Amino acid sequence: MENNKQIKSTKVEFNISNIFLEDLINKIDNKNVAEVNLLLSKLHISDVAEVVSNLPEKKDLSYLI
Numbered sequence: 001m002e003n004n005k006q007i008k009s010t011k012v013e014f015n016i017s018n019i020f021l022e023d024l025i026n027k028i029d030n031k032n033v034a035e036v037n038l039l040l041s042k043l044h045i046s047d048v049a050e051v052v053s054n055l056p057e058k059k060d061l062s063y064l065i
Helices: 018-029 033-041 045-053
Strands: 005-008 013-016
Touching: 018 033, 033 045
Parallel strands: none
Antiparallel strands: 005 013
C-alpha cells in the first residue's frame, strides 16, 4: 500500500497502515489510556518506540506513564 508508513525494525520489517496510525492518534488525543496501550501492545517493543517517534505531530504521552 502506497499510503502506509514503512517502519523498519531490527527483527522484522512491516507496514503500519494509516488506519492504525489514525486510530492511535485519535485514542491519544482522547487520552484513552487502555485503548492506546492495547494498540501499542500489539507491536514489538522496539517498534513501539519507532511508531511513537514517527507520529505526524508531537503528542503528549505523559499520561501513559
